Amino acid sequence: MKKILVIYHSQSGNTEAMAKAIAEGGKGAGATVTLKKAADAGVDDLLGCDAVVIGTPNYFSYMAGMIKDFFDRVWGTVRGQMENKPFVVFGSYGGGGLPAIESVEHICEGLGMKKINDSIGVQRTPTAENLKACKELGKKLAKL
Numbered sequence: 475m476k477k478i479l480v481i482y483h484s485q486s487g488n489t490e491a492m493a494k495a496i497a498e499g500g501k502g503a504g505a506t507v508t509l510k511k512a513a514d515a516g517v518d519d520l521l522g523c524d525a526v527v528i529g530t531p532n533y534f535s536y537m538a539g540m541i542k543d544f545f546d547r548v549w550g551t552v553r554g555q556m557e558n559k560p561f562v563v564f565g566s567y568g569g570g571g572l573p574a575i576e577s578v579e580h581i582c583e584g585l586g587m588k589k590i591n592d593s594i595g596v597q598r599t600p601t602a603e604n605l606k607a608c609k610e611l612g613k614k615l616a617k618l
């Protein structure tokens with residue numbers, strides 16, 4: 475059974491709604507899904523999963539501080555142990571496009587992880603269609 479880790483940060487709930495839809499899709503397709511706020515996640519979560527999905531809102535054209543904090547905490551330990559681990563990034567933005575998502579992708583790629591799907595970025599509150607795409611992503615990860 476695939477183990478999927480969904481970690482995210484969200485203040486007003488937009489990225490969180492996406493995270494929950496991804497988790498729901500993964501669970502529905504038979505995966506074991508761990509859904510955690512980045513503040514509560516650590517090295518063991520990252521090393522113990524088969525695929526990682528990371529959700530960040532766009533704050534000041536960068537990843538949320540709590541996502542940066544997560545990478546700051548785990549980087550030194552997980553470095554060298556993440557090669558080819560599948561990842562996907564998602565998140566919500568106000569109007570400024572995808573720099574936050576790209577900043578997370580940059581770190582994951584620096585760890586040697588493998589991007590296995592286009593990122594999902596939505597403007598502010600995800601629509602039903604956006605949430606459906608998130609659910610589909612969860613399903614896809616469960617079948618990797």
Ligand SMILES: Cc1cc2nc3c(=O)[nH]c(=O)nc-3n(C[C@H](O)[C@H](O)[C@H](O)COP(=O)(O)O)c2cc1C
Pocket residue numbers: 483484485486487488489490530531532533534535536566567568569570571597598599
């Ligand atoms: C502190 C802060 C900084 C933000 N900076 C940006 C920004 O630079 N560009 C942008 O497009 N949206 C910006 N936003 C808007 C958020 O990206 C947007 O409201 C998003 O939907 C929030 O997601 P969340 O509900 O998961 O927190 C900012 C919001 C906050 C609270």
